[in-house]
Amino acid sequence: MDLILVAVISLGAIGLIAAVILYVASKKFAVYEDPRIAQVAEVLPQANCGGCGYPGCSGFAEACVKAGSLEGKLCPAGGQAAMSKIAAILGLEAEASEPKVAVVRCNGSCENRPRIVKYDGARSCKVAHATSAGETACSFGCLGCGDCVSACKFDAIHMNPETGFPEVDEEKCTACGACVKACPRVIIEIRPKGKNNRRVYVSCVNKDKGAVAMKACKVSCIGCGKCVKECSFEAITVTNNLAYIDPNKCRLCRKCEAVCPKNAIVSVNFPPRKPKVETPAAVETPAAEAPKAE
Amino acid sequence: MKTFKIGGIHPAENKLSAASAIEVLGLPKQAVYPLSQHIGAPAVPCVAKGDVVKVGTKIADAGGFVSASIFSGVSGKVAKIDSVIDASGYRKPAIFIDVDGDEWEESIDRSENLVKECSLTPEEIVEKIKNAGVVGMGGACFPTHVKLCPPPGSKAECVIINAVECEPYLTADHRLMLEKPEEILVGVTLLMKAAKVEKGYIGIENNKPDAIKVMQEKAVAYPGIEIVPLKVKYPQGSEKQLIDAIIARQVPAPPAIPISVGAVVQNVGTAFAVYEAVIKNKPLFERIVTVTGKSVEKPSNFLTRMGTPMSQLIDAAGGLPEDTGKVIGGGPMMGKALVNTEVPICKGSSGVLIMNDKEARRGEERPCIRCAKCVSVCCMGLEPFLISTLASLNDWERAEKEDIVTCIECGSCQFTCPSNRPLLDMIRMGKSTVMGIIRARNAK
Numbered sequence: 001m002d003l004i005l006v007a008v009i010s011l012g013a014i015g016l017i018a019a020v021i022l023y024v025a026s027k028k029f030a031v032y033e034d035p036r037i038a039q040v041a042e043v044l045p046q047a048n049c050g051g052c053g054y055p056g057c058s059g060f061a062e063a064c065v066k067a068g069s070l071e072g073k074l075c076p077a078g079g080q081a082a083m084s085k086i087a088a089i090l091g092l093e094a095e096a097s098e099p100k101v102a103v104v105r106c107n108g109s110c111e112n113r114p115r116i117v118k119y120d121g122a123r124s125c126k127v128a129h130a131t132s133a134g135e136t137a138c139s140f141g142c143l144g145c146g147d148c149v150s151a152c153k154f155d156a157i158h159m160n161p162e163t164g165f166p167e168v169d170e171e172k173c174t175a176c177g178a179c180v181k182a183c184p185r186v187i188i189e190i191r192p193k194g195k196n197n198r199r200v201y202v203s204c205v206n207k208d209k210g211a212v213a214m215k216a217c218k219v220s221c222i223g224c225g226k227c228v229k230e231c232s233f234e235a236i237t238v239t240n241n242l243a244y245i246d247p248n249k250c251r252l253c254r255k256c257e258a259v260c261p262k263n264a265i266v267s268v269n270f271p272p273r274k275p276k277v278e279t280p281a282a283v284e285t286p287a288a289e290a291p292k293a294e
Numbered sequence: 295m296k297t298f299k300i301g302g303i304h305p306a307e308n309k310l311s312a313a314s315a316i317e318v319l320g321l322p323k324q325a326v327y328p329l330s331q332h333i334g335a336p337a338v339p340c341v342a343k344g345d346v347v348k349v350g351t352k353i354a355d356a357g358g359f360v361s362a363s364i365f366s367g368v369s370g371k372v373a374k375i376d377s378v379i380d381a382s383g384y385r386k387p388a389i390f391i392d393v394d395g396d397e398w399e400e401s402i403d404r405s406e407n408l409v410k411e412c413s414l415t416p417e418e419i420v421e422k423i424k425n426a427g428v429v430g431m432g433g434a435c436f437p438t439h440v441k442l443c444p445p446p447g448s449k450a451e452c453v454i455i456n457a458v459e460c461e462p463y464l465t466a467d468h469r470l471m472l473e474k475p476e477e478i479l480v481g482v483t484l485l486m487k488a489a490k491v492e493k494g495y496i497g498i499e500n501n502k503p504d505a506i507k508v509m510q511e512k513a514v515a516y517p518g519i520e521i522v523p524l525k526v527k528y529p530q531g532s533e534k535q536l537i538d539a540i541i542a543r544q545v546p547a548p549p550a551i552p553i554s555v556g557a558v559v560q561n562v563g564t565a566f567a568v569y570e571a572v573i574k575n576k577p578l579f580e581r582i583v584t585v586t587g588k589s590v591e592k593p594s595n596f597l598t599r600m601g602t603p604m605s606q607l608i609d610a611a612g613g614l615p616e617d618t619g620k621v622i623g624g625g626p627m628m629g630k631a632l633v634n635t636e637v638p639i640c641k642g643s644s645g646v647l648i649m650n651d652k653e654a655r656r657g658e659e660r661p662c663i664r665c666a667k668c669v670s671v672c673c674m675g676l677e678p679f680l681i682s683t684l685a686s687l688n689d690w691e692r693a694e695k696e697d698i699v700t701c702i703e704c705g706s707c708q709f710t711c712p713s714n715r716p717l718l719d720m721i722r723m724g725k726s727t728v729m730g731i732i733r734a735r736n737a738k
Binding site (some may be wrong): 116117120121122124126127130131132133134139208209212 | 377379382383384385630631633634655656659686716719720722723726727
């Protein structure tokens, strides 16, 4: 009987002392963490995609709270909605940001770009790029091993088995940029979604001279410069035999698409063009530019 | 018999062309000279379109200290300076020359007589080697004059000549030793003089007993040169493995180089090129190329002018067999599959290997079974299964810690893997990425 009592009392005493020590330590060595960090982290998507440039969502939350301003900060996955929630929590103003989307700038499907050799190395674009020029005569285009697909955390990019290159699901894409980093040939670009989701871009990254690019692929940019002359807004530049359309200057008139001899310029989400009738250009242009007014 | 200590494999030798004497190949219609056919800065063209060149005319200047000049192997007119697909599969700038006749520069001594004496100083020899655009002929194409100018603080103790030819199929060095032994030995003497050393070793694997015998007989007359027969093991022709095999010294991890342990390693083909450059005033514009393969009608060794398209060599060896699966520039272990057969012969093109369909096919990739065969064959003491996985996961920091940059890309791991895993593919990609990271860090 005595023995049990001693045990209970001594254990109780040890427990009490330990509790006191723990209590004092927790007060004395307490680390203050801004409660807002947890609040901000809660509204973030918790995808830890790294698209914001910080190590994961908690890193971004901490940076937002500590910086005291939301200038230059954007969670691409959460988008404007998440940023305005963060702004409300922190009492700051969110920067207006344009929604963006990943764009695959290659159209070299099996049909457009004939395979001239067979690559039998590791199924990885990085390896294929480092060890060979790829299966086609174009040493700039998509290698088709799908590094971008495995890099995507939002299931937004998939290989199309028919064409042999990746396609972006615009609904799911958050423009976090993981695929851009994964692509060894820098084919994927993050571009503004554009008005009404409409975009015009050069779907080619081939920097070879015209004659070489011409042979390699049916829809390669040959750097002829016709689009540059056609563009009324100075949005197109040709460097290293490759045209590039600046999305900030482009007014989506689609004149360049019409003049491109190789169909390398692509427009997406536009209504189908009206069949060409003998009408003066002045009539056609406003029709194509109509979405701007909205 | 001597060999290196760690790892190594013994693939089937298949030296099909060993008995074929060196034949002189005819001139091409058009010769193409890529500007970067050596390690280091690309050469800078010193001719323009329309210029008339002779055999041995310099057409491109070295683009820096670690670089080499390029000489025309044909006479004719410069057609254009454009891009060509080289052995890497990518387009590289190159000089195109339309061949017209076969007129040589007057300064080149075309006589066959052997000259043993040379009164030049070591510095003059190095200068002559540099001015002849000589690079390592084994395949890596490191400029020879750079190896002969040791960095301050290090001193050469011996010259090691790599006559191992450990790659299966290739026989270019073997034939050279049988047909030009004295020239090689004079070349080695010149290299020893240039490196200011008294001792020279020539390492030959003992699957070439005829070459060992010839070289041993002739070497008696050349003081300081020792012929070292070596046990057959791949990759003995790698610089570090050869140093280990012959003088039992280990080259530490990069940035250490062979000279750090007192060795200057040169290929046997380089020794011959040095002889021709110094004694005969003949710049490097031709080399011996093996054309071989199990289905090839006539496996041969050709003395080929550089710039010749590989298709011409293949035709001379009986044409492309019907069951061709792959055409490889170099040997089966270190060589690269070619995109087309119009790739020109460069300074480092030791062979053209035509693999048949069955040989060329890679086995189906299966999961790693942790058998550690790759670890036991790795001649650098690495863990290939680990570093290839780290490379595929983009864990560059840890890949660097696991010494990915010391990999010599010999391919033994991939050769031995029972699961057919693409180990070397991954490691190659990882190594180049990590080296890029290290370079960027050092530049800061």
